[in-house]
Amino acid sequence: MLNLIKRDLLLSFYSSANFFFTVSFFVLILILIPFAFGTQSDQLKLLFKGVVWIALALSIIITVDRIYNADYEDGNLDIIMQKNKTIEYLVISKYITHWFIYCLPLLVILPILSFLFYLDYLETIQIFINLFIGSFGMVFIANFVSALTLGAKRTIFLKTIIMIPLFVPFIIFGSDAGSWPILLGLSMLSFVISIYVTAYGLRLYGE
């Protein structure tokens, strides 16, 4: 499992475009808010709390093609699956690496962005906690959607249609500062479902 995590992280370090890809996407969506809605500070504050979730959802959706597809196409997935009988290890290591590569940079850049939008420290911390919990849940969902749609080529529209309904509860509870316990519950539920379904999908395609 540690080997798998190390391998995935090294692969993404070698092509460092991966990091900048989602971070720039996330930042650019948020930067566009003032251009669309004006620069009133109250309004910007309110909009930031909501749009940050839309930006997170979209930047996870655009990475869904990059989780299992490369391994599936060059045959690495088969080799890993033949070596380890319990495929759940692979799934958990993919969760960790996917979160590290695509979500951690967003959380790091979040405080800087929130000061650009006139948020105070307390609100920043609240948004940070919510995004931290919610991003895990979204990563679990993105993983199983990626595993299920391995055989469907070039269908980012279909993947979006599948993922949007699953992201709706996260966006609703995430944009409310006080409801982080429910968000935690949703993330745990999605973990339980996702680890089972991802392993199921990978076994189907690996056979």
Added chain:
Amino acid sequence: MYIKINNNHIELIKSANPYLIFATIFVFIIGLYYSLFQSPPDYIQGDSMRIMYIHVPSAWFALMTYSILAGSCVLWFITRNPLFNVVARSIAQVGMVFTLMSLITGSIWGKPTWGVWWVWDARLTSMLILFFLYIAYIFLWQAISNKELASKISAALAIIGFINIPIIKFSVDWWNTLHQPASISKLSAPSIDISMLIPLFIMTIACFLFLVTVSLIRFRLVLIENKMLRTSN
């Protein structure tokens, strides 16, 4: 529990087809007569109430079809009987049409009653999500070229969607209390008059007959498709 479809069953379905079509048309005509001419207008909503006679059955059958779809996917995973997958695949598109119709007729009803075409209410939002789930089920099956794999994958997706629907309903309820007070009085019907129940009942039967007829036609279609693709499910 293992039911195998043979040629006798298909012949039976084939011979029942004209009667079913005739019965559907007949009941729809009776239902139209009752719902448009024979029932009195509602004393609050007036004649726009008549849209309910097609909106309510299609919403019921949209939900019922998804329940059957998810249930047969679960049964397929448990029993490994390909019949259940054929049932799921033949019923899905009818459910999508009913969902779309309930959304369209609902918003046409909402315009004169509420003054707006759409309200971000829990029921409406979950119907919209249900429509997305139907689209995902149908188009994922078409997108994967290996059809045996496609059936398994889309069945898994249908079950996940079935778990997702109550969560959506709960969270949108929460969201409405959080962001906006309920400004629009919801359609609460403590007592419906018998003269309104009769057309609703007839239209429900008509929609059910339509569901059965088209599902059986699609059942034959899916079986022939399977034979041509040389798969068992």
Added chain:
Amino acid sequence: MNELLDMGGYAIFVWSSYGIFFFSLVIFFLINILNLRKYEKMYNNTIKKID
């Protein structure tokens, strides 16, 4: 008769929703039954060729 068509001022809503409903049901039914005919013909042709 005019009174019936008018629907108490809600004519456009009532008639358009009924129209859309039945139009799409009929279209959906026709698509499926024509597809079935097409597939049955194709299947029978392939069976004949094999025989």
